[in-house]
Amino acid sequence: MERCQPEAHKTAGSRGSAVLYAGLDEAYELAGGQLRRNRTPAPGEALDCFVAAYASVYGTRDTPEFRRLLAGQLASDPRIDRYWELVAEVATPPGGRPEPTPGVAHDWLLEALDAQTAA
Numbered sequence: 001m002e003r004c005q006p007e008a009h010k011t012a013g014s015r016g017s018a019v020l021y022a023g024l025d026e027a028y029e030l031a032g033g034q035l036r037r038n039r040t041p042a043p044g045e046a047l048d049c050f051v052a053a054y055a056s057v058y059g060t061r062d063t064p065e066f067r068r069l070l071a072g073q074l075a076s077d078p079r080i081d082r083y084w085e086l087v088a089e090v091a092t093p094p095g096g097r098p099e100p101t102p103g104v105a106h107d108w109l110l111e112a113l114d115a116q117t118a119a
Contacts, residue, residue, distance in 0.1 A: 016057045023053025028105035035100040041111035050109045064117070071117045074110055081107070 030046035048062070054070055055062045084103025092098040100108075 020053050020057045023049065023056065027053060027109060028102045031105035031108045032100035035104060035108055041108045041115060043112060043116045047109055047112045047116070051113070067113060068117045071113045074113070
């Protein structure tokens with residue numbers, strides 16, 4: 001059975017995956033801060049960090065063309081949104097505001113990337 005792994009992550013290899021996930025963790029933390037302030041997805045430090053994580057794995061520079069290619073590739077990757085919805089439900093105290101999960105942060109970053117590359 002093939003693992004449900006985003007195509008962008010398969011090409012990284014084991015060493016590259018560690019670099020990618022460290023960069024994504026930082027980007028998700030930055031996006032989480034934006035989510036907690038109810039900010040709409042937009043270019044900025046979180047998106048730059050997100051794209052830089054992928055650019056480092058691909059051994060390329062962060063350019064407008066790379067961002068367009070990345071947006072297209074990530075749009076076609078498998079999603080596990082229901083999983084992240086359940087994580088948020090379990091991790092949120094009754095009556096509390098949900099903390100941003102990596103899945104929610106990823107979606108926020110993809111919206112920011114899509115908005116930027118569509119312009």
